Amino acid sequence: GKVIFNGHIVDREKAIIHIEDRGFQFGDGVYEVIRIYNGKPFTLKEHIDRLYASAQKIYMEIPYSKQEVKDLIINLLEQESASTCNLYLQISRGVVPRNHVIPETASPTLIGYLMPGTRPVDLMKTGGKAVITEDLRWHYCDIKSISLLGAVLAKKKATDAGCLEAILHRDGIITEGSSTNIWMVQNGKLFTHPANQFILNGITRQKVISLLDFNQLPYEETGFTVEQLQNADELFLTSTTMEIIPIVEVDGVKIGNGTPGDVTRKLQTLFEREIEHECGH
Ligand code: PMP
Structure with a gap:
C-alpha cells in the first residue's frame, strides 16, 4: 500500500525512519487519528487545526500548509480506495544528532497511513x-x-x-x-x-x-x-x-x-x- 511520507505519497516500504529521528528518541512529535467513513474524512478541518495547534505548543513549525496536508490525505484515500478505516498522521521534530536542546534547523518528519478500523x-x-x-x-x-x-x-x-x-x-x-x-x-x-x-x-x-x-x-x-x-x-x-x-x-x-x-x-x-x-x- 501507499503512505504519506514527507510531503509525498510513497510505497509503504520506502517510508523508513532514521535512528536519530527525534520522534523515535524523545517522543518529540505530535499526531492525529482521523476517522474515515466511506472513504471520506470526518471533521478533517478540526483535526488538522489541532495538529498545527499541538505543533505550535512544542515550538515546531510544520513545513507544509494545512491545505497541502489535507490534499495529501485526500490523495492517499483515493490511491488506497479507502472505505471505513482510520488515518494515523504524525509529525516529529526531524533528524538531528541526539541532544535535548530543540534544534534551530531540523526538518520535521511527516508520516500518514491508513489503519483498519470498523465502528464499535x-x-x-x-x-x-x-x-x-x-x-x-x-x-x-x-x-x-x-x-x-x-x-x-x-x-x-x-x-x-x-x-x-x-x-x-x-x-x-x-x-x-x-x-x-x-x-x-x-x-x-x-x-x-x-x-x-x-x-x-x-x-x-x-x-x-x-x-x-x-x-x-x-x-x-x-x-x-x-x-x-x-x-x-x-x-x-x-x-x-x-x-x-x-x-x-x-x-x-x-x-x-x-x-x-x-x-x-x-x-x-x-x-x-x-x-x-x-x-x-
Ligand atoms: N483524550 C485523550 C488522552 C486521547 O488520547 C484522545 C484520543 N486520542 C481523546 C481524549 C479523544 O480525542 P478525539 O475525540 O479527538 O479522538
Missing part, C-alpha cells in the same frame, strides 16, 4: 466497563503528543482488569480517559472536564458540545469528583475511533441500572446523523 457497534449498544486510576501523566495533556507512556501505563490497568478504559482523576477530580474524554449525566444534565492543560480537547468532545448547544441540552464544562462519577445516572466516553460508548460499570460497580442511558443513546443518534451528513452512510 456492539460496544455502542451494550456499553463497556472501566476502572478508575490516578492521573499520573504530565501537565501538557492539551498537546496531542506522541509521548504516550503515561497513557499506555494507565490503559494497562484497564486491560489487566478486563476493562475497556481507565478513567483518570487528579486529586479526586475526573480528568479524562487514557485515550478518551469522559462524560457524566446527572439529573438530565451533562458534565465533562473543562478543556485546559489537564485534558486533550477531543474533536469528538467538541462535536458533542456543538450537538448539545444546537439541541439546547443542558451541560457544564466542570470537573466532577470520583464520588459523583460513581453515583452518576449515566456515563459515557468519546473518541474519534470509539465515537460515543456508554460506560455501564466502574470498578465492578454498576452505573445507574447498568445499561446505556437515554441521554447517551440520544447523543449516539445525533452523532450518527453528523457522520451521515458529512460522509454519507
